[in-house]
Amino acid sequence: MIKNVSGTTLDLLGAAIVGGRYAVGASMPPEPLLGEELGVSRTVVREAVKSLVAKGLVTTGPKVGTKVLPPDAWNWFDPDVIVWQSQAGLTREFLRDLQELRRVIEPAAVRIAAERATPADIAEIEVAFAGMKKAVEQGGDYVAHDLRFHQGLLRACHNRMMVQMSKALSALLRTSFEISTTRKDGPKNSLPLHRAVVDAVIARDADAAERAILVLIDGAREDIDTVLASRRRLPKLDMPAPLLRAA
Structure with a gap:
């Protein structure tokens, strides 16, 4: 199944987290930088991050950015x-x-x-x-x-x-x-x-x-x-x- 830009962006970021590119507890790059790196808009990145939060891979907050959670927090039924x-x-x-x-x-x-x-x-x-x-x-x-x-x-x-x-x-x-x-x-x-x-x-x-x-x-x-x-x-x-x- 061919995915749209949002789905592809989510896959790229999710695979990068699970694959260890972003260490547990580390902050991911800001949305504008991720968008530039992936060649997509900031809106697309923001939606992907929301999905990653729902799947338990990351947490977000003011002044702390987007941080990677440990595997025990990930939704393994997803x-x-x-x-x-x-x-x-x-x-x-x-x-x-x-x-x-x-x-x-x-x-x-x-x-x-x-x-x-x-x-x-x-x-x-x-x-x-x-x-x-x-x-x-x-x-x-x-x-x-x-x-x-x-x-x-x-x-x-x-x-x-x-x-x-x-x-x-x-x-x-x-x-x-x-x-x-x-x-x-x-x-x-x-x-x-x-x-x-x-x-x-x-x-x-x-x-x-x-x-x-x-x-x-x-x-x-x-x-x-x-x-x-x-x-x-x-x-x-x-x-x-x-x-x-x-x-």
């Missing part, structure tokens, strides 16, 4: 922040936090989904699973269907906070899925694990659903550990997800 981190490099700490978050949220979510999922919810999850299966067998965008699968499970909880979290988790989950798909036969081997989750939700078996999703999450963790140990290049989330080749 997709832009995740993309900027992927550009700077996905760290072991970041990936550890992601896996721990999944282990807390998704097992609880599938338990609720097993109790509340409607026929329409099941149909949506089945469509996503069919897309994953087709991508494995015929080639295609496996990651997009995998995301749709997990988002469908969260929406099937019919909990407004869970629904909002499904949107926030998308960029985080994509990180995990893209790494997993770099392993030989990773998507193919994960299909029966996803199927077990769907079948347990359909059967209204909350215990089985929780066990199945934990197997899936722990398998993803092993995939990530293997890729990290191999020192292979990690995915860049500002680029399209790689397509699978036909089996």
Whole structure:
């Protein structure tokens, strides 16, 4: 997706902060200087800074200017922040936090989904699973269907906070899925694990659903550990997800 001048300016400044160009606690250059450096108006820079404040990356105030906040203050549920981190490099700490978050949220979510999922919810999850299966067998965008699968499970909880979290988790989950798909036969081997989750939700078996999703999450963790140990290049989330080749 091609971004406008404001979006591009925000990306440049956000990536510079996350990448360490501006140190934590340091003041960023004044808006006129940033505008001159980036070739944009002061108004564009001001709007970008407002967005950075909303994302928790900086704080502003009279006489103190714009100061960079520590990573603990950043909104890690914001997709832009995740993309900027992927550009700077996905760290072991970041990936550890992601896996721990999944282990807390998704097992609880599938338990609720097993109790509340409607026929329409099941149909949506089945469509996503069919897309994953087709991508494995015929080639295609496996990651997009995998995301749709997990988002469908969260929406099937019919909990407004869970629904909002499904949107926030998308960029985080994509990180995990893209790494997993770099392993030989990773998507193919994960299909029966996803199927077990769907079948347990359909059967209204909350215990089985929780066990199945934990197997899936722990398998993803092993995939990530293997890729990290191999020192292979990690995915860049500002680029399209790689397509699978036909089996």
